[in-house]
Amino acid sequence: MAFLDKDYWTKRYATGKTGWDIGYASPPLVQYLDQIQNKTIEVLVPGAGSGFEAAYAWDAGFKNIHLLDFSNVPLLRFKASNPNFPLTQIHQQNFFDHEGSYDLILEQTFFCALDLSLRTTYALKMQSLLKPGGKLAGVWFAREFDFDGPPFGGKIGEYKQLFEKYFEVKMISPCYNSIPERLGSEVFMILENSKI
Template identity: 75%
Template sequence: MVFLDKDYWTDRYSSGKTIWDIGFASPPLVQYLDQIENKDIRVMIPGAGSGYEAVYALQTGFTDFHILDFSKSPLERFVASNPEFPMNHVHHENFFKHEGLYDLILEQTFFCALDPSLRIMYAKKMQELLKQNGKLVGVWFDRDFDLDGPPFGGEAKEYKDLFEKYFEIKTIAPCYNSISERLGSEVFLILENSKI
């Protein structure tokens, strides 16, 4: 099965098989967004799904927040529920073909949805999409799964080995404010694009 196929993800949304959807904005990302004083920075969340973090960002004053998803289904629901969100900030496309420059990209269950063979491409594309000194911030699983995926697991050392080639690693630590179901199985990363 090709996990990057948009029909696969649309089927997951249509059939309600969205175990990654926690129903609200991710607490680690909310806490990180709350610390940002400049609400005019350009932010993107790939694989945004239901876009809870985007709604939170809009409600708290962010003016240039973008969401991207390969599947049209969750984006259509998002737009219908959030008509005040700028339509030109909603991107229905393949992440690897997306063009733009961002100050901040947020990671929440996107990396683990990609086949592990795409992880180097992910790191390179993230570096390409971030401005000089822009940051990739979020949570990654720190565990393996007893299934073929997605989600696909990983561990902190693997992420360090992968990302240090493309970014300056500012933080890589156990995520202390994960949702209860994921507590102890996630790491929080802050990666800075200072290696251009």
């Protein structure tokens, strides 16, 4: 699948075709992070791209935050912009090959980059990376697109049906603080790994 190929994403970055990259940390994730008191938790941002959410979290005191991307191009930019960020917490690899144990995983335009056939695999992998009681939180598109993705859209009902098999759905609601271009087309979810 071409869109899962490292070269595909590297080419998108090299040609500037990065519509998912808004140039700063996503407001819904910023607001969510601002509510977390315990800054020692282990956090992962998969499909992190330029890593704006990771940079924000780091500056806010989350020192155990990791970012992961398939392509080295955005990760090199991140390293240049964040020279004090630990290199051991920057992962260039396929998300599905990543191993770790996290209290929180942030979702921001990663799920929508994956082919529809991988959605159950995504849910299972997220569950395996989360500690018991750990949370997967962030924004998902709550709309369909009239072109072949990525991005790939979806509906709240579909997400609920998928994720409630693997998580306790703590919150699923329309996102009220999306960027203007996405207002009305995103849902914010908090999913808890209840597997003991």
